[in-house]
Each structure stands twice: as structure tokens, then as C-alpha cells.
Amino acid sequence: MNHPEIVDVLIAGAGPTGTTLAIDLVRRGLNVRIIDKAQHSFEGSRAKGVQPRTLEVFDDLGVLGDVLDGSSDYPRLGIHLGPVAAPWRMFSHRERSTDVPYPNTRLIPQYRTDRVLHDRLEQLGGRVEYGVELVGFVQDSTSVAVRTTGETITARYLVGAEGGSSAVRRHLGVGFLGDTDEQDRMLIVDAVTTGLSRDRWHVWPGVKGRFAGACPLPHTDDLFQWMVRLSPDEEPPEGAEAITRRIQRQTRNRHVELSEIRWRSVFRPNIRLAEAYRRGRVFLAGDAAHVHTPAGAQGLNTGVQDAYNLGWKLGQVLAGADPRLLDSYEAERLPIAAAVLGLSTRKYEGLAKLDPSSLRRGNDEQQLSLTYYGGPLAPVGGDRTKTLQAGDRAPDAELLDADGTAVRLFDAYRGPHFTVVAYGQNAAMASNELDWPDAGAPLRRVTVDALTDPRHNFRHSYGLDGDTLLLIRPDGYIGHIATRDFLGSASAAARAMTPVTR
Incomplete structure (x- = not known):
């Protein structure tokens, strides 16, 4: 991207949310910069479920083919109960219909999703600027002056999409309402794994909600994402040998061996929602505005839809539309995030109880039925059809x-x-x-x-x-x-x- 003296939009954070927004803005002919404090793109599998509505967004942005090529349908679960592995299908396989062309959730590691989006951004003439950290900013009625580790960038609008620890949100002083359970921790590891079949997402339930799971990552020969729920006072193991011993103890399977740790993280259920999505010319999107449990595969998908909602509105206002159009971003997206937070939290809590409904995924998770009806752009009382009202998703045909x-x-x-x-x-x-x-x-x-x-x-x-x-x-x-x-x-x-x- 060219770097004019004043850019239209500066985006902090180059994950799926920030990069989706950058792609949408660049294709509208806007001057955009996207920065990320990391030295390179994310290398872990983390958010790995892409929902049908997100697939439709990716179709519009020109990345669907690469996402489908790099993903697979979700495998069946194999729930290990002693020597028996009970099969369970998390998703019902759905046939394509005229109104829903991509009916099934796809499994794809986040590093691959990021790569696809970054490649598309580069095709459009943009690029992610790595190793550039936002330090602070001041805004007035016409622009935002953003201090980074390398320079000061002046932009007409700033969007913080840099995750749950968002510096943009902190500098805005926006409250992040919710809680973090420090006693509930989950070790997540991407590693080469032997001794397990790749035709199942393996789950080993344990006492007091302690469980282990191993999901085969698609289009790899031997890479799994492992999830191990730790005891409150347990020190998370590090290194392939220590993690292997911990997993063998949980699974009671001495044939399982881990090597080549690609990514490791300790996750804590962090359930939070920003009290505002906008202050002046500064916006929050994705995990900077809402963080979820991993259950239900909602976080990445909700963030992508944040960006998809905000992008066209920024483009319209920069072209001369009434700036009040931007107020509809928070009005439409914050209630959606609140509902999704409730859904993913219920799913996560159900895992501890081995509630079968917590393992099943359906219409709510697919995000096809989300609506903006009743919001500022789709007021109650307008004309409707027998099946649709303003604010609903427009079906295919x-x-x-x-x-x-x-x-x-x-x-x-x-x-x-x-x-x-x-x-x-x-x-x-x-x-x-x-x-x-x-x-x-x-x-x-x-x-x-x-x-x-x-x-x-x-x-x-x-x-x-x-x-x-x-x-x-x-x-x-x-x-x-x-x-x-x-x-x-x-x-x-x-x-x-x-x-x-x-």
C-alpha cells in the first residue's frame, strides 16, 4: 500500500478480523495501512472452525476456493470410555441447497486462514506491516494521530483488531466487562503425534471436568491440536517429553507420542464484552471487542462479521455519507456478540458436565440466522415477505x-x-x-x-x-x-x- 500523509483507515492487528477489514477497504479503493506488533504471522491452529456464514463472506472477498482447499469437514468425535471409543457426530452433514450454498462448518487451522487472507490482501496491492506496535494515539474531529514504535501515522479512522489485550481499547479507556477464571486453564498444543488414528477427533473425559482432546489438523500427515484441561494447581508442562507424559497419564495410552511442538499456549476462559465499540473516530472489532470460550467456534467468525459490517460503512462515510451511519456498527454488532458470548459459554460449561448438547453444533453456531432487524438500518414495522424482513441475511438462489x-x-x-x-x-x-x-x-x-x-x-x-x-x-x-x-x-x-x- 502507498503511505500518503493521511491514510483513510489504520488497522491495528492482522489476524482474520483485521485482514478481512483491510481486504474489504482496499477493494473499495481506500488508502489503508494494517500493522501488527508480532514479527510474523500467527503460527498456531487456535481458531479452527469456519462457519457457513463466514464461508459466504469469504466467497465475496475472493478467498473461498483457497479456504475450501485448505480445510475439511469436521471429523466425527471418538469419545474414549475405557477401552471403548464411542462415535459421536458434532455436526450433521447437510446437503447444499439453493439458498445455502455452503451448509457445513469447515475445519482449518488459523495459520492457514491467516495465510489465505494475507495472500488476498497482497493480490489487491496491500501488505501487513509486522513489528509495528501501537503505542498511543490522540484524536480530534477530523483524524487520529497514532504513535507507533517507528513513526506517527495520521489516519481518518483507527480500528483496533489486535485481540483481547487490545492496546487500542486500553488507550480508549473502554471497559471490558466480564471475567476470567484463573483456576480454569487449558493447555493447547500443536504437535506431530503418533499412536492415534486421524479419522476421529479424540476426546478422553475425566473427573471434575478434566478432559483431553486431540483434533487431527486437515491436510497434514501427522499434526494434531491437543487440548488438555489442567487441574487448578497444576503447573502446565513444557516440552514434548513432559507434555507426552501428561497426555499418556490422562489417556492411559502409552502409544501416544508427541514431537515437534509447533505452537503451545495456556488458555483461560475469558468471557468479556466491550462496553462500547466506538469512541469518536476509533473502533473496536473482533477479540478487541469480545472474547469467547473456544466452544462452538464463534470467536473468529464473529470477528470476521464485525469487519464485514464495518468496512462498507467506513467506505460510504469516507465517500460522503452521513457520519451517523457509523453509529449503526455498534448498534448492530454489540447485541450479536452478547448473544454469541452466551452461546459459547453455555457450550463450554456443558463440556465439564459431559452434556451431549455441548458437543452438538447446529443452526445457532452457523450464524446464518443472525439478523439486524430492529436496528437503526432495519426499523420495526417496515414491509416484509412471508420469510424475510429487513436486516435478515439475503439468501442465495x-x-x-x-x-x-x-x-x-x-x-x-x-x-x-x-x-x-x-x-x-x-x-x-x-x-x-x-x-x-x-x-x-x-x-x-x-x-x-x-x-x-x-x-x-x-x-x-x-x-x-x-x-x-x-x-x-x-x-x-x-x-x-x-x-x-x-x-x-x-x-x-x-x-x-x-x-x-x-
Whole structure:
């Protein structure tokens, strides 16, 4: 990235959240810098579950193919009860449908996800600046002056995405509400492992909630992520020999051997939520705003959606939209994080009790049903269809183009633009007349009729029974539904999210 005197957005933290935001902003033509205090990219497996909604985000950002190539479906659990290993499926395998093209959670170590995102950022002309630590900042009504270990960077906006110990959050003085259980610790290790089959995610339950687990990491010959819940007064073992002895004692399997420790960490359940996501021109995203237990694979996915929600709004305001649009970031994302924190906490607490429901994953974890309905951009009381309301995720659908070739509605949504979808003649006329500003995210117009929807995939997925006009936000959520007053109501909804038309 070029380094102008004033950059549009400075991002602190180059994990999945920060890099997702950087990709989205760079593809909008903004001047962006992304810094990370580490000397190189993260090398551990840590957050390894990518949910269906995140796969849709990755599709839009142009990284889905690499993520699918580097991942696998989740393996079945093998719960070791003495000499018996009881099988258990954590996820029900779901077939692809017209409205949900990626229905299954994928297993991929975080280091590989980071690599894919960093490669995409570089393809777009950006890069992560490693070894650059944020020291402090001051902001005024037009910019933020950020002191780093190497220079002072002036940016129009600053986003802290540097994890639970966020320096940006600390300097903002934003409270991080919640607690950390110092007595509940889990040793997490990525290591070459022999003596275990790779067709199972192995779990050895123990007394008082102490357990060990070993998950085979996909597309490696012998690498596992180990999770060992420690006793309150237990000193975490270090080194392959000591960790092997601890695991052999827990599993009662002398054939298990660990070597080549790639990454090691001691995790404490840290359940916290920032009291605010924004102060002035400074924002928090990802683990800087909310930290979860690892149960349910929610942390990375919630952070990616934070970035996906914030990116287009920053782009619109920088292009001249009403700055109050940025208030909707906290209003939409903070309640989502609070609900997700509750979900992941319940799952984690269930592990200690060997509650089968804590091992099962379903619709809540997949994040497909999350909605912004009732927020500032999707007020209660607007038009709706039989299945959808403003603020809901816009489903996919299979259509035909003018040549009779099968196309997906997601193909029309892909990119940093809004999409207006018209169903019926009156809605199509309104779509053609809808004025749109030259600045900011452009508008793509799609008309669906009996010829393009011969199997009624779109009509059924969207719950339509008459002329309907839908405005789809750049993040794939429904910004407006009109079943009457098509042009007037759609124009009013657009004005809240776009620069002033001149």
C-alpha cells in the first residue's frame, strides 16, 4: 500500500478480523495501512472452525476456493470410555441447497486462514506491516494521530483488531466487562503425534471436568491440536517429553507420542464484552471487542462479521455519507456478540458436565440466522415477505441468465456494491428509476421474472407472493423491502446509507 500523509483507515492487528477489514477497504479503493506488533504471522491452529456464514463472506472477498482447499469437514468425535471409543457426530452433514450454498462448518487451522487472507490482501496491492506496535494515539474531529514504535501515522479512522489485550481499547479507556477464571486453564498444543488414528477427533473425559482432546489438523500427515484441561494447581508442562507424559497419564495410552511442538499456549476462559465499540473516530472489532470460550467456534467468525459490517460503512462515510451511519456498527454488532458470548459459554460449561448438547453444533453456531432487524438500518414495522424482513441475511438462489445459463444470485451480490433486486413489473420500473449517487459503493440492478426464475427458487427462498423490491447491502444483508411505494420507500432507505445525490 502507498503511505500518503493521511491514510483513510489504520488497522491495528492482522489476524482474520483485521485482514478481512483491510481486504474489504482496499477493494473499495481506500488508502489503508494494517500493522501488527508480532514479527510474523500467527503460527498456531487456535481458531479452527469456519462457519457457513463466514464461508459466504469469504466467497465475496475472493478467498473461498483457497479456504475450501485448505480445510475439511469436521471429523466425527471418538469419545474414549475405557477401552471403548464411542462415535459421536458434532455436526450433521447437510446437503447444499439453493439458498445455502455452503451448509457445513469447515475445519482449518488459523495459520492457514491467516495465510489465505494475507495472500488476498497482497493480490489487491496491500501488505501487513509486522513489528509495528501501537503505542498511543490522540484524536480530534477530523483524524487520529497514532504513535507507533517507528513513526506517527495520521489516519481518518483507527480500528483496533489486535485481540483481547487490545492496546487500542486500553488507550480508549473502554471497559471490558466480564471475567476470567484463573483456576480454569487449558493447555493447547500443536504437535506431530503418533499412536492415534486421524479419522476421529479424540476426546478422553475425566473427573471434575478434566478432559483431553486431540483434533487431527486437515491436510497434514501427522499434526494434531491437543487440548488438555489442567487441574487448578497444576503447573502446565513444557516440552514434548513432559507434555507426552501428561497426555499418556490422562489417556492411559502409552502409544501416544508427541514431537515437534509447533505452537503451545495456556488458555483461560475469558468471557468479556466491550462496553462500547466506538469512541469518536476509533473502533473496536473482533477479540478487541469480545472474547469467547473456544466452544462452538464463534470467536473468529464473529470477528470476521464485525469487519464485514464495518468496512462498507467506513467506505460510504469516507465517500460522503452521513457520519451517523457509523453509529449503526455498534448498534448492530454489540447485541450479536452478547448473544454469541452466551452461546459459547453455555457450550463450554456443558463440556465439564459431559452434556451431549455441548458437543452438538447446529443452526445457532452457523450464524446464518443472525439478523439486524430492529436496528437503526432495519426499523420495526417496515414491509416484509412471508420469510424475510429487513436486516435478515439475503439468501442465495439459482436463476437463469438471458442465455438460459444457470447463475447464482450470490454472483450478483459479490463485490463492494449494493444490489437492488426487483420482482414483478412495478418493482422493475421503480428499480430503473431509483436514483443513485456517483460517489461511494455503486448499485447493481437485478430483475427477476418467470424467465429467470422458472423453478421459483428465488420466489420461495425470499417468500414472495407479489411485486417486491429488495435493497441488498454490500455485506449481504437486506437493507430494505418494499411491497408497495417501491420508489419512495427504497429511496428513503438508500439515503441513510449513501452519500448525498447531487
